[in-house]
Structures are given as structure tokens and as C-alpha cells.
Amino acid sequence: MQSQLLLTAISSLHQICIRVTSIVMDGHPTNQRMANILGGNLNPDNIRITFQHLSNPELNVYIFFDACHLLKNFRGALHSLQQLQEETIGTAKWSDIKRLEELQRNEGLRAANKLTKTIIEFTNQKMNVKLAVQVLSNSVAKSLQFASSVCEDFGSCQGTINLVAMVERMFDIFNSRTPAAKCFKHPINARNFESFESFLLSTSSVLLNLKDMAVRKFAMEKERYV
Structure with missing residues (x-):
């Protein structure tokens, strides 16, 4: 549900010419699972720090933990x-x-x-x-x-x-x-x-x-x- 809400927000912002470049989050397991569903991975053994922008496949959205x-x-x-x-x-x-x-x-x-x-x-x-x-x-x-x-x-x-x-x-x-x-x-x-x-x-x-x-x-x- 969280991943779908996030994708909806990214898509809605894209429609009014606002590009989402990154997602910043804490390390809660729910957030890590969401990153996996979206196509990223914040596991140190297999890091993928981007997922494809829903409204424009040529763009990537970066994901990382809040420092x-x-x-x-x-x-x-x-x-x-x-x-x-x-x-x-x-x-x-x-x-x-x-x-x-x-x-x-x-x-x-x-x-x-x-x-x-x-x-x-x-x-x-x-x-x-x-x-x-x-x-x-x-x-x-x-x-x-x-x-x-x-x-x-x-x-x-x-x-x-x-x-x-x-x-x-x-x-x-x-x-x-x-x-x-x-x-x-x-x-x-x-x-x-x-x-x-x-x-x-x-x-x-x-x-x-x-x-x-x-x-x-x-x-x-x-x-x-x-």
C-alpha cells in the first residue's frame, strides 16, 4: 500500500511538471520492503539505489536512508x-x-x-x-x-x-x-x-x-x- 501511494504521488507531481528525483527515508523494515517492491534494494550485499520513474521510463528516482x-x-x-x-x-x-x-x-x-x-x-x-x-x-x-x-x-x-x-x-x-x-x-x-x-x-x-x-x-x- 505504501509503495502504491508513493507511486501515485510521484505520478501526480509529474502531471504538474514537478519531477521527483529522490526518496529519503528512515531504516524501518516497512520502508526497506517498499524500496524492494519499487525495484531498489538497500541491502549492503546487493545495493540498487534507483527505481524507474513511473511516468517517464527514461528517468530514475534515487532512494537512500536519512543521514x-x-x-x-x-x-x-x-x-x-x-x-x-x-x-x-x-x-x-x-x-x-x-x-x-x-x-x-x-x-x-x-x-x-x-x-x-x-x-x-x-x-x-x-x-x-x-x-x-x-x-x-x-x-x-x-x-x-x-x-x-x-x-x-x-x-x-x-x-x-x-x-x-x-x-x-x-x-x-x-x-x-x-x-x-x-x-x-x-x-x-x-x-x-x-x-x-x-x-x-x-x-x-x-x-x-x-x-x-x-x-x-x-x-x-x-x-x-x-
Whole structure:
């Protein structure tokens, strides 16, 4: 039903000379199923990012997930699972980010980031995109690097630094808003395509190979008794 409603809307807009170029959605299974019915596929193993325009077969309609919604999902996953691991970047821990906020609150200073207790305890504001952006930001990654170098009791948190910085750069690419932006916020063009493509491919590999530490520990325990 959702796919038929969408096709009707696209067709009606085409009749009044408005071309629908893309469909942006969250990752709900209903939306993913709709994409499959329309001819697309957002499964990482078989991605098809377009489907044929109903009113003009020569045109394609692009489909993709909403970057803001996915960022909130990722923040929620790290918070819920507490630890995520990948061989090339190490182990990322939610506790590292929480300890950074506590350290700054106790010292009465912030290391050029926007972390607050409200941002760490976000469960009553899950839909607030800004709270997720302020957690998974380059400023937090740099602050963690600084804290681990000057506070002996803070400990190593390189895995968290690597993952936060990587996700922040990826979000900047997908959330580009103006041609005047710089670095990863600049729109993809012929000059930066190769470097952006290389970064996104390596990031994709990391994200698709992240492991939940609880599941990993369970698997290791199971192997011991088999």
C-alpha cells in the first residue's frame, strides 16, 4: 500500500511538471520492503539505489536512508551495546565518552566540545538530532585524544577516537548543504570524488564488520565448550 501511494504521488507531481528525483527515508523494515517492491534494494550485499520513474521510463528516482536518522541510530547502538569492536580501529566504548563528560563537569572546563550531562543521558530526547551530532563529533574525538594524553587515570581510548572521527566525517559527506563548505562538508565533485570514494569504501568495510562485544564473548565461550 505504501509503495502504491508513493507511486501515485510521484505520478501526480509529474502531471504538474514537478519531477521527483529522490526518496529519503528512515531504516524501518516497512520502508526497506517498499524500496524492494519499487525495484531498489538497500541491502549492503546487493545495493540498487534507483527505481524507474513511473511516468517517464527514461528517468530514475534515487532512494537512500536519512543521514540524520542513521546517526541517531548509531549513537543509540553504541549507548545500548556499550562496546563495538573492529579489527582495524580497535574497541569503541560508550564509557569513554561518558568519562570525558564527567571529567569536564568536575573540572569546570570543556575541551572545545559541547558534551553535557543532558547529551549523555539522551534517552528522553532520542529524536533530537543535535544531541547525536554533538556526541559523534570530531571535537569529541580530539578531546578524547587530549584527555588520554594528559590524564594518566583516563586510559587509552583510541578505538573510540577512531570510530567517532570516522562516523563524523561520513555524516558530513552525506549532510552537505552548501557549495561553500570545506573539507568533508564540501559537496562531492570531480576534484574530490576519488578521495571521498576511498574514504567511504574503507568506512563501509569498518561499519559492516563491527562486532558487539557481548555477542563476541558469547561466541568465544561457546567455542571453549564445543
